[in-house]
Amino acid sequence: MPPAVEVESLVKHYRRSRRGLNGIDLTVGQGEVFALLGPNGAGKTTFVKCLLGLLQPTSGSISLFGDAAGNPAARRGVGFVPETPRFPDFLSPREVLRLHGRLIGLEGGDLNRMIDERLEAVDLADAPNRVRAFSKGMIRRLAVAQALLGNPRLVVLDEPTADLDPLGRRSVRNQIAAVKERGATVILNSHLLSEVERLCDHVAIVHKGRLLADGGIDELVPEGQDLESVFVDLVEGAGN
Amino acid sequence: MNTVLTIARASITEHVRRRLVLFFGVLVALAAVGLIYVSLSDDLTSTLLGTAVGIATFFSLTLLQGLATLAAVAVSMNNIGRPFADGEAMLILARPVARWQYALGRLLGSAALVVALCLLLVVLLQGINLIEGRNLGMDLWGHWATQAFNLVLLVAITTLMSALFGNPILAAFVAFFVYASSNFVSTLYLLVDTGRVGGVPGAVVTALWYLTPKTLISPLAMERIAEGGNLVGASTMLLIPSTGARVAWSLAYLAATVALTFVLVQRKEL
Numbered sequence: 001m002p003p004a005v006e007v008e009s010l011v012k013h014y015r016r017s018r019r020g021l022n023g024i025d026l027t028v029g030q031g032e033v034f035a036l037l038g039p040n041g042a043g044k045t046t047f048v049k050c051l052l053g054l055l056q057p058t059s060g061s062i063s064l065f066g067d068a069a070g071n072p073a074a075r076r077g078v079g080f081v082p083e084t085p086r087f088p089d090f091l092s093p094r095e096v097l098r099l100h101g102r103l104i105g106l107e108g109g110d111l112n113r114m115i116d117e118r119l120e121a122v123d124l125a126d127a128p129n130r131v132r133a134f135s136k137g138m139i140r141r142l143a144v145a146q147a148l149l150g151n152p153r154l155v156v157l158d159e160p161t162a163d164l165d166p167l168g169r170r171s172v173r174n175q176i177a178a179v180k181e182r183g184a185t186v187i188l189n190s191h192l193l194s195e196v197e198r199l200c201d202h203v204a205i206v207h208k209g210r211l212l213a214d215g216g217i218d219e220l221v222p223e224g225q226d227l228e229s230v231f232v233d234l235v236e237g238a239g240n
Numbered sequence: 241m242n243t244v245l246t247i248a249r250a251s252i253t254e255h256v257r258r259r260l261v262l263f264f265g266v267l268v269a270l271a272a273v274g275l276i277y278v279s280l281s282d283d284l285t286s287t288l289l290g291t292a293v294g295i296a297t298f299f300s301l302t303l304l305q306g307l308a309t310l311a312a313v314a315v316s317m318n319n320i321g322r323p324f325a326d327g328e329a330m331l332i333l334a335r336p337v338a339r340w341q342y343a344l345g346r347l348l349g350s351a352a353l354v355v356a357l358c359l360l361l362v363v364l365l366q367g368i369n370l371i372e373g374r375n376l377g378m379d380l381w382g383h384w385a386t387q388a389f390n391l392v393l394l395v396a397i398t399t400l401m402s403a404l405f406g407n408p409i410l411a412a413f414v415a416f417f418v419y420a421s422s423n424f425v426s427t428l429y430l431l432v433d434t435g436r437v438g439g440v441p442g443a444v445v446t447a448l449w450y451l452t453p454k455t456l457i458s459p460l461a462m463e464r465i466a467e468g469g470n471l472v473g474a475s476t477m478l479l480i481p482s483t484g485a486r487v488a489w490s491l492a493y494l495a496a497t498v499a500l501t502f503v504l505v506q507r508k509e510l
Contacts, residue, residue, distance in 0.1 A: 052334045054510040072336045080334040086327040088250065090257035100247040103335040146331065156334075 002066035004030045004154050004185035005051065010060035012046050020047055023060070028202065030065075030153075033176065033186040035196040038206040039235055044189045045083055048158050051187070053078055057206050064154065065184040070176070076104065079147030083158040083189075087140055089132035093124050096131060100146045120147040121175060136163040144172055148179065155179050158189045173199065193228045197221075205231060207238045243337055248352065255315050255353055263498065264311045266437025268360060271304060275368045304361050305387060309416075311357055311495065312391040315410040316350040316398035320505060325406050330510045343399070343505040352393045358388040368498065385456040392453040394419045396497040403504040418453065425452045454489045
């Protein structure tokens, strides 16, 4: 069984910025809930974009379930919530989900049933008719709904609880737990370390494009400490 | 193909909901009312246009063509630049969708709207012809078929410019300039072709002539140019001797434009 994600010597340099990734090696097993942590500008979002083929790596390789990440077929069965989701604002939430459902090959009654379930799960069943009338929190919830459409085997969430109120955060947490329960893999970028500690079983910490730590929560966090203090020590220890 | 059609359908919905289709629909309706009024007023027709040209042909070749050109640019100026800049394309491309499929879907959505508009205009003009008691018959359909092709070419050029520039207004202006440059450059090329200009300027004009689009010209338009005594227009048309060569040239230009768009979209970072 190939790992869900396998990254080897991943390097990404931008033309106009010093930020990027400088040689990341990482493996995420199938069924794991994996968190990528790091301060702002560490390269977390760049990593996620490379993973999904949205950015072309400068060098190195990434595979999803054994297929090269640059190949669109590798993204079949992958759901994604970006840091700042944007939907066509002239569509209704139902139409957004229908568009995404069709792109992953769903049609007819199955698609309609899944759309109803997803909208219900994120409490958008009675939402306004157009996305343009949505608040940031509602857009974030719609993004979670589209990512989980069709029960993907890998879900990539970039700050999924930003802009959400406590009820929305709890709802997203419950959905991540449900994804984990059905055996799918989750990759989570989050600044909320307590959330990560509660949900994840595998954590990596990046800083300035380099991997500082990679392992199970139990391995990285010694008895009597919490993830936040380990994170701060590692990042401050790495210096500027 | 399903993926491309799904994206094309979303693109059509976008233009319908953003009221672009409504805007051009209202303009066409106003033009229809105006044309019917003019065609029923014999005195006005002869005063404004002269009966020799015929109002249907006149409007078909000028005002409504201008309207359709404007519509083609309007429905394609946001095809690539905006969704990439604001991140809307990111969620689509995170699906099992190749970038060329995304670009082709956006382009096809705009092209479908432009072809539908041409169809609406030809039906409208046919109706006015009947009111006028004239029958241009297949000439009118042939004319608007060539117009539809030319406008699809304009949609492709605008989509390419949208991939090149982030700003839709800039993309629209440059696309229109490239599209409209054909006649001007062909006129300059006449000077090279007849040996009046040579050397470096001649080479530059020749290069420009190869780079500018060659649009199709319908028999109806040729007739009008002949009737109007537009010698420059008539002579630039003669630079490509056969209709077949012009069709081949236009198709090649369209294919090259679409291919270049795919390359730019492939290299675009999100």
